[in-house]
Amino acid sequence: MATALIYAEYKDGKIKKITHELIAEAARSGCEPVAFLAGAGVEALAKDLGAMGAKRVILVQGDALKFYSNEAYGKAFVEAVKSVNPAIILMGASAQGKDLAPRVAATLGIGLASDCTKVKIEGDKLKCTRPIYAGKALADVEFAGSGPQFATVRPNALSVGALQEDASAAVTNQPLDASALKSVVKDVVRGATAKLDVTEANIVVSGGRAMKNSENFALLEALSAVLPNSAVGASRAAVDAGYRPHSYQVGQTGKVVSPTLYIACGISGAIQHLAGMRTSKVIVAINKDPEAPIFQLADYGIVGDLFEVVPLLTEEFKKVLGEH
Amino acid sequence: MNIYVCIKQVPATETKIKINASGTGIDTTGIKWIMSPYDEFAVEEALRVREKNAGSTVTVVSAGPQRATETIRTALAMGCDNAIWVETPEETDSFQAAKALAAVIKKEAQPDLIFTGKQAIDDDCAQVSQLLATFLEIPYVTVALNAEYGAGTVTVKREVEGGTTEIIAMPTPCLIAAQKGMNEPRFASLPNIMKAKKKEIKQYKMADLGVTDADRKIKLVNMTLPAGKQAGKKITGDAKAQAQELARLLHTEAKVI
Ligand SMILES: Cc1cc2nc3c(=O)[nH]c(=O)nc-3n(C[C@H](O)[C@H](O)[C@H](O)COP(=O)(O)OP(=O)(O)OC[C@H]3O[C@@H](n4cnc5c(N)ncnc54)[C@H](O)[C@@H]3O)c2cc1C
Ligand SMILES: Nc1ncnc2c1ncn2[C@@H]1O[C@H](COP(=O)(O)O)[C@@H](O)[C@H]1O
Numbered sequence: 001m002a003t004a005l006i007y008a009e010y011k012d013g014k015i016k017k018i019t020h021e022l023i024a025e026a027a028r029s030g031c032e033p034v035a036f037l038a039g040a041g042v043e044a045l046a047k048d049l050g051a052m053g054a055k056r057v058i059l060v061q062g063d064a065l066k067f068y069s070n071e072a073y074g075k076a077f078v079e080a081v082k083s084v085n086p087a088i089i090l091m092g093a094s095a096q097g098k099d100l101a102p103r104v105a106a107t108l109g110i111g112l113a114s115d116c117t118k119v120k121i122e123g124d125k126l127k128c129t130r131p132i133y134a135g136k137a138l139a140d141v142e143f144a145g146s147g148p149q150f151a152t153v154r155p156n157a158l159s160v161g162a163l164q165e166d167a168s169a170a171v172t173n174q175p176l177d178a179s180a181l182k183s184v185v186k187d188v189v190r191g192a193t194a195k196l197d198v199t200e201a202n203i204v205v206s207g208g209r210a211m212k213n214s215e216n217f218a219l220l221e222a223l224s225a226v227l228p229n230s231a232v233g234a235s236r237a238a239v240d241a242g243y244r245p246h247s248y249q250v251g252q253t254g255k256v257v258s259p260t261l262y263i264a265c266g267i268s269g270a271i272q273h274l275a276g277m278r279t280s281k282v283i284v285a286i287n288k289d290p291e292a293p294i295f296q297l298a299d300y301g302i303v304g305d306l307f308e309v310v311p312l313l314t315e316e317f318k319k320v321l322g323e324h
Numbered sequence: 325m326n327i328y329v330c331i332k333q334v335p336a337t338e339t340k341i342k343i344n345a346s347g348t349g350i351d352t353t354g355i356k357w358i359m360s361p362y363d364e365f366a367v368e369e370a371l372r373v374r375e376k377n378a379g380s381t382v383t384v385v386s387a388g389p390q391r392a393t394e395t396i397r398t399a400l401a402m403g404c405d406n407a408i409w410v411e412t413p414e415e416t417d418s419f420q421a422a423k424a425l426a427a428v429i430k431k432e433a434q435p436d437l438i439f440t441g442k443q444a445i446d447d448d449c450a451q452v453s454q455l456l457a458t459f460l461e462i463p464y465v466t467v468a469l470n471a472e473y474g475a476g477t478v479t480v481k482r483e484v485e486g487g488t489t490e491i492i493a494m495p496t497p498c499l500i501a502a503q504k505g506m507n508e509p510r511f512a513s514l515p516n517i518m519k520a521k522k523k524e525i526k527q528y529k530m531a532d533l534g535v536t537d538a539d540r541k542i543k544l545v546n547m548t549l550p551a552g553k554q555a556g557k558k559i560t561g562d563a564k565a566q567a568q569e570l571a572r573l574l575h576t577e578a579k580v581i
Contacts, residue, residue: 069492070454071463095484099466102418102454111419111541114449132447132544136341137350139544183463183494186479191487199485203581227581246505247487252337252445253361253504261580271338278550282578284570285556298556299578300570308563316571317581 002124004031005086005148006054007077009096010045017200017229018092020052021158027053028161029121031088034058035169036080038073040066043171050169053161057169058084064178067185068096072178074103080174081108086148087124093152094200101152113141113151117258117279119158126151134252134275154258154279155200191247198250201231203261204277206250209237210266210287210306217243219307220265223314226321233257233277235267251276265306269294286310325380325436329370329404330425330456331363333388333395334446343547349415350547359395362441364509365502370439371403372507373473381405385428387412387421393525400520401512407525408432410533417542418447420535422455427533429460437478438499442467447544453501464499465492471500 004026009016019035026033035054037045039061046057060076077100081089089104091097093115105112117138118129126149128141143149198204205224207217217232224230234244236251250257252272262280267273269285269292277283278297285298286306295301302309335341335355342351359367367384374380384399386392387410396407410424429435438457443450450466457464465471465480469489472479482490483503512520530536557573559566574581 067490070466095467098450099454102451103458105419105451105541106422106455106458111417112451113542114451130448130544132547133335133339133341133350134337134445134448135550137343138548138550140546142543142545144541144543145538183465183492183498185490185492187491189489189491191489195486197485197487245487247483261574261578275337282574282580283556284574290558295556295558297553299553300573301556301558302566302570303558304563304566309567312564312567313570316567320571320575321581 002031002087003084004033004088004090004121005081005084006033006035007091007097007100008035008037008045008049009092009094010039010042015045015048015052016092016094017160018094018153018155019049020160021155022090022092022153023049023052023054024161025119025121025158026088026090031121034084034086036077038065038076046169046171050167051163051165053164053167054169057171058174059171060174060176062176062178064176064181067188069183069185070100070103071181071183074100074107076174076176077104078107081148083174088121088126089148089150090119091152093154097152101150105150108147110147110150111143111145113143116141116151116153117157119151119153125149131279135278156202156258156260196229196231198231198233198248198257199255201229201257202259203227203230203263204233204250204257204259204280205230205263205265206233206235206267207238207243207265208235208267209241211238211243214243219310223263223310223317226314226317235273264294264298265310267294268292269297325373325377326433327370327373327380327382327437327439328429328435329363329366329382329384329399329439330452331367331384331386331395331399332360332444332446333357333386333392334360334444337361337445341549343549347547348543348545357391357395359398360441360444360446362443362445362502362504365504365506366439366441367399367402367404368507368509369471369500369502370437371510373437376473383408383432385410385425387416387424389414396525397520398512400523401517402510403516407523408528409525410528410530412530417540418449418451418455419541420530420539422452422459423539424530424533424535425452425456426459427535428528435497437496440499440501442501442503453499457499462497462499463494464501465494466501467503468500468506469503470506
């Protein structure tokens, strides 16, 4: 049975959904999912990884791992690869995964398929598809040479399985070698809001220039508030006008998102905006101009005034979600 | 200080992408080529550091086919002192590019600082910066929002999710991969554009640098354009009816809420 080594990520004491997705895919395909968990005082999370389907957890702990750094985490991860000898390595295409994965690939002398939107494990083969040219094209990835097949995967590309609360993973403690580290993480400054990032959200509600001011974004925040696992995003026009900070920007020069549902409110659909959201599974556009280019990409379109539609939609979503 | 900046030539953002016959690359006819936008921030940052440190030089390095020299000229016109071009075939991967860049830097003056962009907007890999730093065994920070330069150290602010930032200190030599907004890239002045035309570009070939086909770890195949979407559903009626219908469709048809 092929082994898949999965880099576990967590935030505020909770394993991230992307990690669950990766473990679930490995388990579904009949691989043995082994999770790599690093940090300081994180041993309790090993149980959660077991519930997600990990058979084994490689646990590395120490003060040098209190904050993520590519150097300390990279060193520990490479050690884990050498001891586990996996056929497949998976990380989330998150801030950490994107920073870390190439370092690991360089050290091991293997290839890396980054930022994949489709991943499937078949036997011991990793099949990946990734967007290129800002999503204007897609390509399959072929790995040359021997060694593990390695990919980073965009959040929300894979489905998660149900948690098995009674399942547990065998934990192996890996010693930490924190000698000769060059870089130091001085501080981690949390964003003003502890909100979910647009890149991780399952549903993104974005506003454009039509929002007119930052106060009106409260309408979108209210809509987002009724949708679990959702976040608010913005077009560049809205960011440039100062309605929202740059960390909200979706598009070519902002974040690239692939949520299950993307709701564009008062966004025209410029090519640079589409570059950031075209891989979303379902796209909804609310725009008062029936000719707006966003409608060409939208699965569902509402021609109308967002100031009228959005509050009503918030009410309707509440009703639909309340039925459970 | 010896400052390097690595730049990649890519199709302009508004390019309509067409796939070549073998499905392993794009059809390059008629494409307008530009410096990858994040690399402009890298060039600007390199120039600013040089301006604050008398006696420093900025060397621009780019690996690519012949046409990459045009983009190297753009960097020279912005103010880079020296230029190096690594001639490569049309299709190479990140591993090969990074290995070539590392070999060049090892042959040339010892680096103090290396600047790159966080991502090249053609293959969108976001790998070469980290690979290069790892091959050179120097520390790096990616997605850099700003950097403060001290004696032998650099403190960098790195953007992560949710508007959170990490403050990382590292010794030189080190590599910094620029995020948008790190600075305001300058435009090349006309006299500088003229001067840049005459500057020498030093040339290497992949083979001179020990980079072979075996260093190609990844191949992109079966390239396709995303399936054209069928026309979506336009939901009609008054605002109330539209909202109701959309909620129903998302719940029962698309099953996403
Ligand atoms: C190099 C480069 C990089 C770029 N990067 C990005 C990027 O990362 N992200 C990005 O988004 N853009 C980016 N852009 C900008 C992009 O080209 C567009 O200018 C921008 O996306 C427009 O934003 P918008 O749709 O909010 O505004 P507009 O294009 O002005 O559209 C506003 C829309 O709102 C509609 N509207 C107005 N009032 C209402 C109402 N009451 N109810 C409903 N609808 C209404 C209008 O019909 C219109 O369609 C970039 C541009 C360049 C050149
Ligand atoms: N062929 C290349 N020549 C020089 N620099 C490159 C090349 N490819 C990538 N880079 C640098 O590495 C960064 C990240 O590129 P990539 O990994 O291709 O997304 C770019 O912004 C450039 O600074």
